[in-house]
Amino acid sequence: MKKKQKPWVWTLHTHKRALRIMKAIVVLFLIGIVQAYSATSYSQEKQVNLKLNNVKIIQVISALEEQSNYKFFFSPQSMDVNQTVSIDAKNENIEDVLDELFGQSNVAYRIIDNQVILTTKEVTVTNAQQQTHxxxxxxxxxxxxxxxxxxxxxxxxxxxxxxxxxxxxxxxxxxxxxxxxxxxxxxxxxxxxxxxxxxxxxxxxxxxFTDLNEVVVVGYGTKKKVNLTGAVATIEGQALENRPTDNILKSLQGTVPGVTIIDRPGGTSINIRGRGTFAGASSPLYIVDGIEVSSDFFNNLDPTTVENISFLKDAASASIYGAKAAYGVVLVTTKQGKKEALRVTYNGSYGAQKATYLPEVLNSWQYADMYRTSELNSGIEEANLRYSTQDVQKYKDGSDPDLYPNSNWFDLVLEPSAMFTKHSLNISGGAERVQYLFGIGYQRDESLTPGEGTDRYNFLSKTSADLKDWLTVSTNINFIYKKYDRTLGGASLTEFLRVPPTQVARHTNGEWGSIRDFRQATAEEINYNPLRTLMEKGRGNSDTRHLLTNMMAILKPFEGFKFTNQLAYNYYDYRSFSFQNTMEGVPSYLNPNGGTIPGTASDVNQMDNYWLYNEKLIYDGWINYDREINGVHNIGVMIGMHADSWHQKHLDVGRKLFPSNDMNAIDGGSTDPDNQLTTEGSFTEETSLSYFGRATYDYNGRYLLEANFRADASSRFANVGKWGYFPSVSAGWRLSEEAFMSDINWLDNLKIRASWGKNGNIKSVGLYDTYDTFSGAGTVYNGGTVLPILVEGRIANSNLTWEKTTTTDIGFDLSINKGIIGFVFDYYTRVTDDILVEQTDIPTETGISNLPYKNVGKVKNNGIELALTHQNQIGDFSYSVGVNMAYMNNEITDLGDGIDKLPPSSYWINQVGQPIGSFYMYEADGLYSTEDIANGDVVEFGGYEIEAGMVKLVDQNGDGEITGEDRTIVGSDVPDLTYGLNIDLNYKGFNLSMIGQGISGVKVYMDNEASQAFFNSSVPREWQLDNWTPENQDAQYPKLFKENDLRYQYNSIQSSYWLFNANYFRIKNITLGYTFPQHISNSIGLEKLRVFVSGDNLFTISGDKRMKDFDPERSSGRGYQLNMKTYTAGVSVTF
Structure with a gap:
């Protein structure tokens, strides 16, 4: 018998605001509806032609299912399926056939959409049966x-x-x-x-328990989960719906082993099985409904429109995508209409967000007192100190805020919290031959910075029609519009840290602050006022439009054969606008009658308009042939081709001297060439052609084999290396299906699998790296005239070829007692070779600054992944618990030409035997103690005067002094261990879910704002109050010195002292929901009603205890934006 499929519930965010973009969306929406209802002309009643003699009822039902597309559901107690019957139907509808089949029996039928439910007819109650209940x-x-x-x-x-x-x-x-x-x-x-x-x-x-029969989306098709031989993980859309976030990747954190997702401001990033190259990003390939998309498009999909997401982690599963799948593939399938009655779903939520951590900075008297200490330690006499003890007291009592302020710039500029809202409306349904889904969504995110915020609109239209029994056509429109409004000042947190609390933001008379350290501030200091720049410097915005649309036709001319054709169009349009205002000068507080302070006015305004768009036309066509032989041999063959053409243009125009700050048109600026900021543009293009294939075989679901092959050609390469070839093979053995395991009743599935394959990384090669490049940036002086000339850029290497990965994977899947216990394990090795390395053997006398690349680098990743799940139901209470873990080791194994390491970049280095991008700096062994100094246990470093309380650097080579040769590898910013925890509890209508994520073995370098307390007039953090003194020799921060003191500079040298432990475990989400009982929902005309509350990033355990205001998901210590802690309440309604 067949499994009853539950109807899906679709949700998509919308909002009441009616902006111009919504007009376009409504037009598309109406077009989609017209498409759907015009297509219903094909939805004619299916006529049955069936002639069977002396066959079992179950055989008749099977024949009806195959011919009519109806699905039958019945209980073994409702009828005798082995009863023999005969039937002769010619062009009859399904009701007439069922009447003929069951009219004289005790079987009743009921048709709901395309489902036929068979039950036993009710028996008339006789007098002997009157005592009923x-x-x-x-x-x-x-x-x-x-x-x-x-x-x-x-x-x-x-x-x-x-x-x-x-x-x-x-x-x-x-x-x-x-x-x-x-x-x-x-x-x-x-x-x-x-x-x-x-x-x-x-x-x-x-x-x-049906987990083994679940269908998993793979490249160019689907497979039963039980028959997978590659490393594939799948997340169902329902799991995303139960975690209301604004970003799909946030919903996935901590759920898939080997998939590291870091939620950093400015963009959530994803990495599958670690970093694999130093020639570019190790990012996966994103596929949405069969079409390649950018990570930005993927991140801005509405999570509630996603049906499932598959992660292809090994070469066996990803090699079908060849040159773009070296570091995994993320396959997204959006929801679509079903054969069911019209369904309308609304989802709405409101919430507030605040920073997970704000820097805990010193107030003005703490700052003044700490600065006094630094000057005293640097030998400055009391009379020459910037702040006296009386000044410190004045800052402390706050009696004169115009001269002795206490400016916390985070409090002055940022709002304590920001609101956000999400809404969606979905309409879905379908008849026998036509199905449709339409949805519109809206999301508004306010910023903690006043005047800034983001609006996002989503539109999805999907229709599918069976024009003939052998022909299905479908259309898909997925449109995303995003607008970001911003100010031109005050947004960077670096600015807040670079202005001391002793500077006035705004005087009590309403004028902008002109005082720093109870004296008149310089023009430069005044102009650095974050509050002033936020309110007066100017405005800007950016618009992003992303359209993905495709048409597909599937032909099934005979059994087992399927021909799929897909034509897609991918369009991206980005536009930004900024206008920097003229600004009036700031009057002097100390000399109110002296006019404005010179240098504080901005007399020149300016505008910049930037536009970039790209578009890609894509064709995919493939043929499938599947056949079952003798009921035990299952053979599948697929061959296909892919072709695409992409081009991109950009234009940037800037002008100065507009007559008003209210101008919005670029032609209002000066036409004088000296007042033109920029006028530039570019055009780039790329084409590719691919052929691919797959062959599968399984014997009775027990022995599984699969082979994939793809050949890719790209215009990025010269003729020598234009084609790349990427094969893979995999096998599986289901021991649980062997006869010798048949008596183990509690074992659902035990499968051993292994795979090997190759993939490519086209992203490591630039569009024109195989061509000589020139620029017009040079000039020459000729007879008193300056003439522009072409300057040679990078020398081409026509022998460049694909960066390749070779992956071997061995794993097993285990399921016990109908899925109560599940376990998945993988061990893998991934070797990346032919990595691009810039040549270093060309003499500098050639004048060539951009040296050519060569394919010589090699990197090896190996690791283990495991996932353990447990689920059960006890009465009305059900629960599931899942834990996952991945350990990964990364190592550079070759840099070519006998090179041991590449030239270091700042505090990074790539060196054989070490991870990519290792921290390369001096190793610190705490701080020098007074005992060290007394015993002469000091290592000299370049003439610096070493004393107690300073950073103690390690002499690696033992030559008695610290030199550049003593720098060493001291860690990495790539975690070697990631793990997750997922808990889901259900009791009657209540649902409580929790997701946790953690990483270990990772460090972050906190440079200037950590190592230099007063860097560029920075305000120190509270943790830096714990600085070294003879009485506090276990301090976290070294002895304080003035910023121009050489000892201050010595302490801030790049060393492991300023490496912070970035290990953490974070509760990424907790959601509590309640679904009202059916009779309550029905009583108010609803099919379903659910309410929920949710929170993100609510609790964190950090590995480093020094900086309590440090978010471990941040990437560095400078110029960062804030991660957000969110609180949400919402409702889901289905009609």
Whole structure:
């Protein structure tokens, strides 16, 4: 029998605001509806032609399913499926056939959409049966959704039965108050209940364990999960819906082993199985509905429109995508219409967000007192100190804020919290031959910075029509519009840290601050006022439009054969605008009659308009042939081709001297060439051609084989290396299907699998790296005239070829007792070779600054991944717990030409035997103590005067002094261990879920703002109050010195003292929801009603205790934006 598929619930965010972009979306929406309803002309009633003699009823049902596309559902107790019947139907509809088949039997039928539910006809009650007991109630699943078509019958008399209605309700009369009521439903565990005189019985049915038969999306097709031989992880859309976030990647954190997702401001990043190259990003390939998209498009998909996401982690699963899949593939399938009645779903939520951490900075008197200490330690006399003890006291008592302010710039500029809202409206449904889904969504995110915020609009339209039994066509429109409004000042947190609390933001008379350290500030200092620049410097915005649309036709001319053609168009448009205002000068507080302070006015305004767009036309066509031989041999073959053409243009125009700050048109600026900021543009293009194929074989679901191959050609390469070839093979053995394992009843599945394959990384090669390049940036002086000339850029290497990865994966899958326990394990090795390395053997006398690349580098990653799950149901309570972990080791194994290491870049280096991008600096061994100094245990460094309380550097080579040769590898910013925790609890209508994520073995270098307390007039952090003194030799921060003191500079030298432990475990999300009982929802005209509250980034355990205001998901210590802690309340309504 076939499993009953539950209807999906679609959600997409929307908002009441009606902006111009919504007009365009509505037009697209209406077009999609017209498409759907015009296509319904194909939805004619299916006529049945069937002639069978002396066959079993089950064979007739199978024939009807195959010919009519109807699905039959029934209980074994409802009829004898082995009864012999004959039938002769010519061009009859399904009702006539069913009447002929069951008219004279005790079987009743009911048709709901394309589903036929068979039950036992109710028996007329005789006088001998008058002592009956009536019961009514409802049947729902564990999520509280009604289950129509459930068989409800009296166990002692199976002929006395009914089925639940479309709302899951039923009513039945049983023979006595002690009768046993049975509930059965295809795909769910049967359940029996003693009536015990009750008149109302509500039942929650639990799905049967079907994990092994789940279908998983893979490249150019789908496969049963049980038949997978590669390393593939899948997340269902329902899991995303239960975690209301604004970003898909945030919803996935901590859920998939080997997939590291870091939520950093400015963009959430994803990495599969670690960093693999130093020639570019090790980012995965993103595919949405079969089309390659950018990471930005993926990040801005509405999570509630996603049906499932598959992660292809090894070469066996990813090699079908060849040159772009070296570091994994993320496959997204969006939801689509079903064969069901019209369904409308609304989702809405509101919330607030605040910073996970704000820098805990000193107030003005603490700053002044700490600065005094630094000057005293640097030998400055009391009379020459910037702040006296009296000044410190004045800052402390706050009696004169115009001269002795206490300016916390974070409090002055930022709002304590910011609001956000998300709304969606979805319409879906379908008939026998046509299905549709339309959705619009809106999301608004305010910023902590006043005047800044982001609006995002999503539109999705999907239609599918079976024009003929052998022809299906579909269309897909996915449109995203995003607008970001910003100010031109005050946004960077670096500015807040670079202005001391002793500078006035705004005087009590309303004028902008002109005082720093109780004296008149310089013009430069005044102009650095973050509050002033926020309010007066100017405005800007950026618009992003992203359209992904495709048309697909699937032909099935005969059994087992399928020909798929897909034509897609991918369009991206980015526009930004900024206008920097003229600004009036700031008057002097100390000399109010002296006019404005010179240098504080900005007399020149300026505008910049930037536009970039790109578009890609894509064709994919592939043929599938699948055949089963003798019921045990299953063979599949797929061959196809891919072609695309991409081009991009950009234009940047800037002008000065506009007559008004209110101008919005670029032509309002000066036409004088000296007042033109910029006028530039570019055009780039790329084409590619690919051929691919797959062959699969399995013997009786026990022995599994698969081979993939792809050949890619790209215009990036010269003829020598234009084509790349990427094969893979994999195999699986399901031991649980062997005869010698048949008596182990608790073992659902035990599969061993292995794979090997190659992939390419085209992203490491620039569009024109195989061509000589020139620029017009040079000039020459000729007879008193300056002439522009072409300057040679990078010398081409026509022998450049693809960067390649070779991956070997061995793993096993285990399932016990119908999925109560599940375990997945993988061990892999991934070797990346032919990595581009810039040549270093060309003499500098050639004048060539950009040296050519060569394919000589090699990197090896190896690691383990495991996932353990446990799920169970106890009465009305169900739960699931999942933990996952991945350990990864990264090592550079070759740099070519006998090179041991590449020239270091700042504090990074790539060196053989070490991870990519290792921290390369001096190793620190704490701070010098007074005992070290007294014993002469000091290592000299370049003439610096070493004393107690200064950073103690390690002499690596033991030559008695610290030199550049003593720098060494001291860690990496790539975690070697990632782990996650997922908990889901359900009780009746209540649901509580939690997701946690952690990383270990990672460091972050906190440079200037950590190592230099007063860097560029920076305000120190509270943790730096714990600085070294003879009485506090266990301090976290070295001895203080003035910023121009050589000892201050020595302490801030790049060393491991300023490396911070970035290990953390964070509760990424907690959601509590309640789904109202069906009878309550129905009483107010709803199918489903759910309310929820949710929070993100609520709790964090950090590995480093020094900086309590440090968010470990941040990438560095300078110029960062803030991570957000969010609180959300929302509702989901289905009509």
């Amino acid at each position: 009536k019961i009514s109630g409802s049947v729902v699943d564990v999520n509280g959704e009604p289950l129509p078509g459930v068989n409800v019958y009296e166990k002692s008399n199976p002929t006395n039965g009914v089925i639940t209605g479309i709302d899951g309700t039923y009513s039945i009369e049983v023979s006595s108050v002690d009768a046993i009521l049975a509930f059965s439903y295809i795909g769910f565990e049967p359940q029996e209940v003693n009536v015990s005189s009750r008149t109302t019985i509500d039942i929650t049915l639990v799905e049967e």
